Amino acid sequence: MLRGQMMDRPLLISSLIKYAADYQGDVEVVSRTVEGPIHRYTYSDCHRRACRVAGALRRLGVEPGDRIATLAWNGYRHLELYFGVSGMGAVLHTVNPRLFADQIEYIVNHAEDKYVFLDVTFVPLLEPFAEMFTSVRGYVVMTDRANMPETTLPNALVYEELLSAEKDDHDWPEFDENAAASLCYTSGTTSRPKGALYSHRSTVLHTYSICLVEALGLSSGHAVLPAVPMFHANAWGIPYGCALTGSKLVLPGQHYDGESMFDLLENEGVTITAGVPTIWQMLIEHMRATGKSFSRPPLVLIGGAAAPLSMIRAFEEEFGCDTRHAWGMTEMSPVGTSGHLKPRLLGLPKEEQYAYKAKQGHAIYGVDLKIVDDDGKELPHDGEAFGELLVRGSWIIDSYFKDEDATAAAFDDEGWFRTGDVTTIDPDGYIHIVDRSKDVIKSGGEWISSIDLENIATGHPDVAQAAVIGIAHPKWGERPLLIVVAAGDRQPTRDEILTFLDGKIAKWWMPDDVQFVDALPLTATGKISKLQLREMFKDYALPTA
Numbered sequence: 001m002l003r004g005q006m007m008d009r010p011l012l013i014s015s016l017i018k019y020a021a022d023y024q025g026d027v028e029v030v031s032r033t034v035e036g037p038i039h040r041y042t043y044s045d046c047h048r049r050a051c052r053v054a055g056a057l058r059r060l061g062v063e064p065g066d067r068i069a070t071l072a073w074n075g076y077r078h079l080e081l082y083f084g085v086s087g088m089g090a091v092l093h094t095v096n097p098r099l100f101a102d103q104i105e106y107i108v109n110h111a112e113d114k115y116v117f118l119d120v121t122f123v124p125l126l127e128p129f130a131e132m133f134t135s136v137r138g139y140v141v142m143t144d145r146a147n148m149p150e151t152t153l154p155n156a157l158v159y160e161e162l163l164s165a166e167k168d169d170h171d172w173p174e175f176d177e178n179a180a181a182s183l184c185y186t187s188g189t190t191s192r193p194k195g196a197l198y199s200h201r202s203t204v205l206h207t208y209s210i211c212l213v214e215a216l217g218l219s220s221g222h223a224v225l226p227a228v229p230m231f232h233a234n235a236w237g238i239p240y241g242c243a244l245t246g247s248k249l250v251l252p253g254q255h256y257d258g259e260s261m262f263d264l265l266e267n268e269g270v271t272i273t274a275g276v277p278t279i280w281q282m283l284i285e286h287m288r289a290t291g292k293s294f295s296r297p298p299l300v301l302i303g304g305a306a307a308p309l310s311m312i313r314a315f316e317e318e319f320g321c322d323t324r325h326a327w328g329m330t331e332m333s334p335v336g337t338s339g340h341l342k343p344r345l346l347g348l349p350k351e352e353q354y355a356y357k358a359k360q361g362h363a364i365y366g367v368d369l370k371i372v373d374d375d376g377k378e379l380p381h382d383g384e385a386f387g388e389l390l391v392r393g394s395w396i397i398d399s400y401f402k403d404e405d406a407t408a409a410a411f412d413d414e415g416w417f418r419t420g421d422v423t424t425i426d427p428d429g430y431i432h433i434v435d436r437s438k439d440v441i442k443s444g445g446e447w448i449s450s451i452d453l454e455n456i457a458t459g460h461p462d463v464a465q466a467a468v469i470g471i472a473h474p475k476w477g478e479r480p481l482l483i484v485v486a487a488g489d490r491q492p493t494r495d496e497i498l499t500f501l502d503g504k505i506a507k508w509w510m511p512d513d514v515q516f517v518d519a520l521p522l523t524a525t526g527k528i529s530k531l532q533l534r535e536m537f538k539d540y541a542l543p544t545a
Contacts, residue, residue, distance in 0.1 A: 011204035013181055014087030014172035016243040021047035024220060024246025030268055031076040032253035032260070034119045035147050039076055043243065046079060051170030052163040053084025059165070060138070062114060064089030064175070067183060069113040069136075071097045071122040074230045074251040077142045077159060081117055082182075082230070082239055086200065087172050092182040094231040097122055098524035099187065105132050107185045107193050110402065117142055117159070121254060123151050130154055177201040183401060184233050186330050187524045195401030196331050198234075205366060206333040206395040207240040215338045215364040216241065216272070216301060216326065223248035223268055227256060227275030228304070232525050233334035236274060236303065236326070247272075258286025266294060274326070276304035276526040277311060281464065284314050297321040303328065303335075305527045306433060308455035309358050327360035327433065329419060331410075333395040336369075337361035337431055345428075358455070362429040367393040369431065371423055376412060383426030386434050386447075390416035422447070439530050441470035441478050448480055448509050450530075453501075457482055460500045462492035465520050467528045468511065471542050479542055482511035483533060485520055512542045 020027070025044035033039050062068065068085045070092065072078040085092040093111050095104060104125075108116070112135040118126060120143050130136075130153055138155030140162060141148060148158050181200045185193040211218040218224060218241045226238040230251075234240070242249040250268045252261065256275075261283050265273060280302060287293065297320040302311070307325060315321040325339035339361035345353060363369050371379045371387040379385040396417055399407040410418055422434045434440065434449040441448040450468035457466035464487040470478035486492055494514040501510060521532035 010174055010177035010200070012087070012172070012174065012177060012200045013083060013203055013240070016204070016207065016240055017043070017047050017050055017083040017087070018172065020243040020246060027220070027246050027248055029076055029079065029249045029251070031074070031079075031251040032255055032264065033075060034073060034121055034253060035143065041076065043246070046076065046083070048168040049163060050080045050084040050087060051168055052166035053080050054088035054170050054172075055166035056162045057085065057088055057090060057115075060115065062088070062090050065091060065180065066114045067091045067093045067111045069093045069095050069108055069111065069116040070231065071095050071116065071118040071126065072142055072231065073119055073121070073254040074226060074235065075119070075142075075253055076251065078119075078230050079239055079249070079251070082234075083243075086181040086203075089173060089175055089179065091180045091197070094182070094184055094234065096185070096187065096229075096231045096524050097125060099193070100524075101129075103193055103524075105129055107195070108133050108136065111183055111185075111195065115140060119143075119254075120147060120149055123149050123153065127152050177204075182234060184330050191406070194403055194406045196333075196397050197401040198333055198395070202333060202395040203234075203237070203240060206237050206335065207244050209364050209366045209395075210237050210335050211241045211245050212365065214340045215335065216274070217299065217340070218242060218245045218247050218272065220246040222271045223250060225250040225252060225265060225268070225270045225273040225298075227252060227261065227273055227279045233328075233330045236328070236335055237333060238274060256282070258282040258284075259290075262286055262292055265298060266292075269296060270298050271296065272299045272301065274301035274303065277302060277307045278305075278522065278526045280307070280311060280315070284311065284319075285464075287319060293319055294321070299324060301326055304525060306360070306451045306455060307358070308458040309354060310455075310459040312354060312357050323357060325357065325360050327431065331397045331417060332367070332391060332393070335364060336367045336391060336393075336396075338364050339430075342428065356428075356430060359426075359430045359432045361431065366395065367391060369425065369429075370416065371425055372412075381425040381427060381429065383424050383432075386422055386424045388437060389419045389421045389423040389431065389433075391419060392416050422449075436530075439469075441468070441480050443470075443473070443478050443480070443508065444476045450480065453480060453482065453505065453509060453511065456501060456504050457484065457497065460492065460497055462487050462490040463497065464488070465528075467520050467530070467533055469530055469533050469537065471512070471537065471540060471545075473512070473542060473545050479512040479544065480509070481537065481540070481542065482514045483520065483537075484514055484516050485518065486516060512544045515540075 020043035031039045139153040142159040144160040226235045303326040328334035328336040453468045465485040473479040521529040
């Protein structure tokens with residue numbers, strides 16, 4: 001094969017922030033800080049301080065490949081670590097503080113983190129762990145001396161004092177683009193958390209792809225607010241994408257309630273925002289309760305879980321926002337699909353467009369998709385056949401970090417990654433996630449989609465949230481139980497909700513019962529925890545059983 005005669009320059013994360021500083025250096029990064037005030041600076045400022053981070057890590061004895069943990073909200077100091085840690089050759093390990101205590105202990109020890117950087121809000125959380133972390137040499141509290149809390153954490157340092165001893169100018173090292181850059185663990189809802197170890201190359205390629213108009217659509221003309229946490233799959237790669245494109249970046253800190261989100265979206269002129277449905281439900285409820293609306297409605301990107309059609313309608317018809325589904329997994333860096341509508345679909349009636357928007361979108365460039373049956377046979381992309389979704393691509397893991405058992409079960413014989421999602425793919429390439437393989441309800445030999453049932457149920461005006469789980473049945477094997485959180489002070493009845501569902505679903509999909517709860521349990525990533533719901537209702541017997 002004739003080899004091309006092109007320069008071989010490594011794709012490194014440091015190049016993203018350097019490019020932003022060189023060519024979009026005056027663009028703002030706005031953060032709501034843990035201490036309270038709004039903080040503003042530019043990409044040039046971020047680059048200089050990321051250089052100081054790299055220098056400080058070297059002074060602390062951090063070597064290339066060492067893991068550096070963070071427990072931090074979406075803020076400018078966390079952003080500096082995104083670039084400073086990976087840029088000097090170490091590995092950024094973002095720890096989800098919403099995990100259970102024993103999970104945090106497990107992943108910090110499994111990752112063999114050398115230092116932990118943490119926001120002041122997480123000091124009390126980590127203090128009981130200090131003696132359990134076997135590899136951690138010290139802790140850096142991400143604040144200044146005036147706001148430094150008293151702590152029992154050993155070798156606790158102050159972030160601003162650490163940076164003040166370093167220089168702004170730093171020659172970023174060049175190394176193999178396949179070197180590890182960051183480490184994210186899954187939420188471990190059904191087993192122990194598993195580590196996805198991203199490379200510089202995979203991260204930069206993922207960044208290029210998500211910026212495309214057909215993906216998330218980032219560009220220098222946009223102001224972007226990632227409501228997805230920076231400790232969850234690298235905030236979907238948005239911090240990297242904003243640096244690449246020079247988008248204004250707006251970081252919400254620890255405040256995700258409806259009022260705080262609306263104020264930041266409105267006051268900072270945000271044009272693109274991204275988050276999970278639970279965040280957007282709080283925003284919608286706040287806007288409805290206060291009568292507020294956007295002066296410039298943003299594009300709302302929805303991922304992490306399927307958004308009900310009622311949510312899409314609310315954003316588009318009540319508040320003038322365009323909406324777009326995205327789908328992916330921690331193992332995919334994480335974005336795999338985007339609900340960007342193809343030009344020919346824009347000519348369809350609105351209701352038909354909604355049907356496409358309720359799907360999870362088509363693959364973005366760099367991701368291959370297929371669905372297979374229980375025997376591994378590939379199924380047609382006809383929108384009818386459904387099977388497990390398998391993926392492959394340049395930013396999808398080829399193994400789990402230090403976990404051979406999990407790796408062995410995660411791939412097929414051709415190296416495709418098993419997502420665990422039960423999916424259809426239509427002729428246009430749009431996927432519709434029917435369920436997680438462990439959540440789909442198998443009744444009398446037929447499958448019932450808990451996701452579709454939930455989305456339809458939330459269309460009832462008196463329903464704020466809904467979840468469906470399978471309950472054992474002596475005749476049918478499993479039957480669906482609908483679990484509902486009422487909207488506001490409303491009190492819908494079982495019969496009212498079942499009547500609402502009648503005619504909207506197949507008769508054999510009809511839930512055998514409806515139960516009301518004050519709140520649904522959530523996972524560490526803001527999704528409804530079916531695992532906890534099954535535990536809550538493990539002794540429940542259906543009236544039809």
